[in-house]
Amino acid sequence: xxxxxxxxxxxxxxxxxxxxxxxxxxxxxxxxxxxxxxxxxxxxxxxxxxxxxxxxxxxxxxxxxxxxxxxxxxxxxxxxxxxxxxxxxxxxxxxxxxxxxxxxxxxxxxxxxxxxxxxxxxxxxxxxxxxxxxxxxxxxxxxxxxxxxxxxxxxxxxxxxxxxxxxxxxxxxxxxxxxxxxxxxxxxxxxxxxxxxxxxxxxxxxxxxx
Amino acid sequence: xxxxxxxxxxxxxxxxxxxxxxxxxxxxxxxxxxxxxxxxxxxxxxxxxxxxxxxxxxxxxxxxxxxxxxxxxxxxxxxxxxxxxxxxxxxxxxxxxxxxxxxxxxxxxxxxxxxxxxxxxxxxxxxxxxxxxxxxxxxxxxxxxxxxxxxxxxxxxxxxxxxxxxxxxxxxxxxxxxxxxxxxxxxxxxxxxxxxxxxxxxxxxxxxxxxxxxxxxxxxxxxxxxxxxxxxxxxxxxxxxxxxxxxxxxxxxxxxxxxxxxxxxxxxxxxxxxxxxxxxxxxxxxxxxxxxxxxxxxxxxxxxxxxxxxxxxxxxxxxxxxxxxxxxxxxxxxxxxxxxxxxxxxxxxxxxxxxxxxxxxxxxxxxxxxxxxxxxxxxxxxxxxxxxxxxxxxxxxxxxxxxxxxxxxxxxxxxxxxxxxxxxxxxxxxxxxxxxxxxxxxxxxxxxxxxxxxxxxxxxxxxxxxxxxxxxxxxxxxxxxxxxxxxxxxxxxxxxxxxxxxxxxxxxxxxxxxxxxxxxxxxxxxxxxxxxxxxxxxxxxxxxxxxxxxxxxxxxxxxxxxxxxxxxxxxxxxxxxxxxxxxxxxxxxxxxxxxxxxxxxxxxxxxxxxxxxxxxxxxxxxxxxxxxxxxxxxxxxxxxxxxxxxxxxxxxxxxxxxxxxxxxxxxxxxxxxxxxx
Numbered sequence: 016x017x018x019x020x021x022x023x024x025x026x027x028x029x030x031x032x033x034x035x036x037x038x039x040x041x042x043x044x045x046x047x048x049x050x051x052x053x054x055x056x057x058x059x060x061x062x063x064x065x066x067x068x069x070x071x072x073x074x075x076x077x078x079x080x081x082x083x084x085x086x087x088x089x090x091x092x093x094x095x096x097x098x099x100x101x102x103x104x105x106x107x108x109x110x111x112x113x114x115x116x117x118x119x120x121x122x123x124x125x126x127x128x129x130x131x132x133x134x135x136x137x138x139x140x141x142x143x144x145x146x147x148x149x150x151x152x153x154x155x156x157x158x159x160x161x162x163x164x165x166x167x168x169x170x171x172x173x174x175x176x177x178x179x180x181x182x183x184x185x186x187x188x189x190x191x192x193x194x195x196x197x198x199x200x201x202x203x204x205x206x207x208x209x210x211x212x213x214x215x216x217x218x219x220x221x222x223x224x225x
Numbered sequence: 226x227x228x229x230x231x232x233x234x235x236x237x238x239x240x241x242x243x244x245x246x247x248x249x250x251x252x253x254x255x256x257x258x259x260x261x262x263x264x265x266x267x268x269x270x271x272x273x274x275x276x277x278x279x280x281x282x283x284x285x286x287x288x289x290x291x292x293x294x295x296x297x298x299x300x301x302x303x304x305x306x307x308x309x310x311x312x313x314x315x316x317x318x319x320x321x322x323x324x325x326x327x328x329x330x331x332x333x334x335x336x337x338x339x340x341x342x343x344x345x346x347x348x349x350x351x352x353x354x355x356x357x358x359x360x361x362x363x364x365x366x367x368x369x370x371x372x373x374x375x376x377x378x379x380x381x382x383x384x385x386x387x388x389x390x391x392x393x394x395x396x397x398x399x400x401x402x403x404x405x406x407x408x409x410x411x412x413x414x415x416x417x418x419x420x421x422x423x424x425x426x427x428x429x430x431x432x433x434x435x436x437x438x439x440x441x442x443x444x445x446x447x448x449x450x451x452x453x454x455x456x457x458x459x460x461x462x463x464x465x466x467x468x469x470x471x472x473x474x475x476x477x478x479x480x481x482x483x484x485x486x487x488x489x490x491x492x493x494x495x496x497x498x499x500x501x502x503x504x505x506x507x508x509x510x511x512x513x514x515x516x517x518x519x520x521x522x523x524x525x526x527x528x529x530x531x532x533x534x535x536x537x538x539x540x541x542x543x544x545x546x547x548x549x550x551x552x553x554x555x556x557x558x559x560x561x562x563x564x565x566x567x568x569x570x571x572x573x574x575x576x577x578x579x580x581x582x583x584x585x586x587x588x589x590x591x592x593x594x595x596x597x598x599x600x601x602x603x604x605x606x607x608x609x610x611x612x613x614x615x616x617x618x619x620x621x622x623x624x625x626x627x628x629x630x631x632x633x634x635x636x637x638x639x640x641x642x643x644x645x646x647x648x649x650x651x652x653x654x655x656x657x658x659x660x661x662x663x664x665x666x667x668x669x670x671x672x673x674x675x676x677x678x679x680x681x682x683x684x685x686x687x688x689x690x691x692x693x694x695x696x697x698x699x700x701x702x703x704x705x706x707x708x709x710x711x712x713x714x715x716x717x718x719x720x721x722x723x724x725x726x727x728x729x730x731x732x733x734x735x736x737x738x739x740x741x742x743x744x745x746x747x748x749x750x751x752x753x754x755x756x757x758x759x760x761x762x763x764x765x766x767x768x769x770x771x772x773x774x775x776x777x778x779x780x781x782x783x784x785x786x787x788x789x790x791x792x793x794x795x796x797x798x799x800x801x802x803x804x805x806x807x808x809x810x811x812x813x814x815x816x817x818x819x820x821x822x823x824x825x826x827x828x829x830x831x832x833x834x835x836x837x838x839x840x841x842x843x844x845x846x847x848x849x850x851x852x853x854x855x856x857x858x859x860x861x862x863x864x865x866x867x868x869x870x871x872x873x874x875x876x877x878x879x880x881x882x883x884x885x886x887x888x889x890x891x892x893x894x895x896x897x898x899x900x901x902x
Contacts, residue, residue, distance in 0.1 A: 077405060090388035095404040099393040 133184035328424030361408030386632025448703025453784025491883030498800025529556025537738035538702030541780030544805035558719030562708025564740035568672025591655035597663025622648035652686035665869030673859030
């Protein structure tokens with residue numbers, strides 16, 4: 016949790032829109048009758064995405080948790096427990112872009128401090144948990160994102176931007192600020208996790224490189 | 226069965242038992258925080274670690290099932306070290322504020338740290354602090370003390386059936402609470418104080434009041450509902466400081482309801498602490514001889530059939546019997562203990578008892594609840610029903626106002642007596658069906674018809690068998706059944722409560738009779754009010770005789786099952802107030818109608834001679850139904866049932882005088898079903 020507690024406005028009500036309803040219908044089919052409470056995590060995501068669509072801020076307000084509880088016929092506190100346990104659910108508003116800096120060992124060894132510094136210098140956020148004054152960026156620290164081969168990683172909303180350094184992070188942030196959405200993935204042109212500059216081994220395998 | 230050897234002691238325990246239960250069977254004490262006999266197993270405190278032969282590391286005994294031939298060690302070097310280390314972890318974030326903590330002296334963490342912990346901590350860093358939560362006027366929270374055992378979370382969800390507590394956030398930020406700040410809605414919330422093993426949840430009214438070793442502790446019985454919870458009254462000097470439950474598996478297990486637990490401050494307020502006699506239309510303080518003389522003069526001027534007596538919901542058996550004998554001495558058959566005018570048939574005990582018994586609920590497989598919000602009329606009994614429901618294969622039907630949340634799902638059958646047949650098929654399909662009829666359902670003009678119809682239904686659906694009695698009347702207060710057992714009902718040619726109140730008598734002796742509106746008493750009736758609180762009824766009195774509240778006398782109470790239990794004097798009655806049966810005995814002597822008993826032993830011998838219930842204190846005669854013939858029916862007028870207690874927290878003279886209960890009533894208000902009207 017952030018050291019900086021900012022008071023925020025909770026919406027007074029929340030109702031699933033048509034797009035969410037369509038998603039919920041699909042999700043609920045995955046669970047046997049009577050076990051609908053298992054859908055609590057996917058439904059909280061539905062709330063978060065709907066908030067993003069409607070307010071440009073992807074978060075789960077308390078009334079959204081209540082809507083999930085009502086839909087799944089479970090006590091609200093059971094939903095609060097789940098929503099507050101996973102930090103993938105934002106329980107307070109976030110900026111237009113949610114910058115999630117991975118600081119776990121592989122990313123850190125590969126220069127995540129530089130990614131952090133770039134965010135601090137150019138996104139207007141000094142500390143984790145902070146939202147920039149213009150409402151564009153919220154920065155949080157996350158644990159291993161599972162993409163260590165392409166470390167360091169900055170996750171923006173749902174997209175991974177990989178192989179970053181200070182300058183490329185700045186360029187990414189500036190593009191985001193302009194409303195562009197650079198293609199996710201390696202920022203140095205690697206294909207997925209393939210070696211930089213193309214394959215280095217198994218090049219003599221028949222058919223390779225053709 | 227599995228054979229388990231604990232520290233060299235062989236015990237046989239049922240398959241599926243935990244290692245902890247095997248250790249207990251062997252008489253070994255296992256320290257624990259999260260484990261509780263009556264809650265699901267969480268296994269998160271790790272305090273119950275023991276060593277099991279061939280297991281590579283210590284195991285949490287509460288969550289580890291036994292195996293045949295298992296060897297367990299509870300006092301090895303490994304176990305001792307494990308306990309010390311767990312304790313060191315638990316204390317990392319626990320404040321060392323025992324000197325200002327209300328749990329001090331009766332704290333599991335304190336006791337176990339002393340018994341199983343080490344002498345210091347290696348932790349030098351900053352401790353975490355957690356914001357306190359406001360969960361209502363009954364429970365004080367100091368959440369920094371919480372060790373996150375989750376007993377309160379499990380109690381709320383499992384026993385109380387009001388899942389409002391939970392653990393939010395995680396890791397170092399994990400907090401126990403309601404997330405959205407709110408007062409807990411359970412009528413059993415006080416039990417959270419008892420199950421919390423540390424000082425995180427303590428009694429708000431008891432905050433900074435006393436230390437446990439300063440209290441004189443008296444085993445007694447709660448009478449503010451008809452369950453007859455076994456309680457301990459903790460007092461210091463002239464004051465009751467708190468009331469907590471005692472274990473009685475057959476009655477309350479180890480729970481008690483909030484009204485019984487927290488109303489005791491009402492014992493200090495609005496008390497009648499001296500006799501009063503009306504002079505020139507105004508009540509004036511008087512002496513005991515003056516009060517007795519005023520009554521004696523009035524009664525001697527009247528024929529027996531113009532004198533009457535009504536006993537109420539908080540009248541104890543001894544005084545009810547003494548009053549019955551006094552009325553007999555005056556030649557009056559006008560006695561009635563149904564001060565709420567409920568149409569209760571006393572011709573047979575099983576017409577008015579909770580025959581299945583509370584423990585018998587465990588065996589039932591279907592129940593129809595008629596005209597009773599069991600949750601608010603008998604919260605502990607309701608928890609027993611909920612416990613049975615949680616085990617599955619148990620159907621519940623409900624007849625009464627819509628919107629009553631019993632804490633378990635119930636099929637809504639209808640709102641009035643006409644609807645009760647609607648659940649008959651389900652009851653018929655059950656092997657051991659129960660019908661629970663609320664006393665409130667009999668407080669209506671066609672109460673006799675309701676009673677007869679409920680009995681007939683019980684008979685039709687097979688609830689009345691030689692080995693199973695499924696007909697149950699649920700009473701509301703601890704003194705109600707005692708009067709019925711003693712036959713405190715109109716004798717040959719006698720008038721009932723309604724007739725007496727309506728002018729059928731010229732002198733009316735009210736013993737704790739607060740169950741009706743005093744304005745109903747006919748003008749000109751000379752009213753003697755014997756009771757302990759200056760509630761509405763005392764204002765109608767011509768003479769007030771100050772009696773003792775249930776904590777201030779040695780008295781016998783009969784719960785809704787017909788189980789006689791002894792309450793004991795914890796403090797003395799205030800001022801000139803006296804034990805109630807002694808008041809009547811003293812009066813009888815003054816008017817030369819001396820009752821033939823003058824000590825507790827003698828009056829209790831007389832009790833036992835009137836009803837066998839009083840000869841088997843603590844026990845209940847449980848059996849099947851020998852005679853299927855039902856109570857006499859009356860004319861049925863129909864109409865929806867109205868629940869008898871509009872405000873749970875203010876239902877009797879004690880709770881109405883309680884400031885704590887007034888705060889609760891302000892927060893919780895009337896029961897939802899009534900608010901909707």
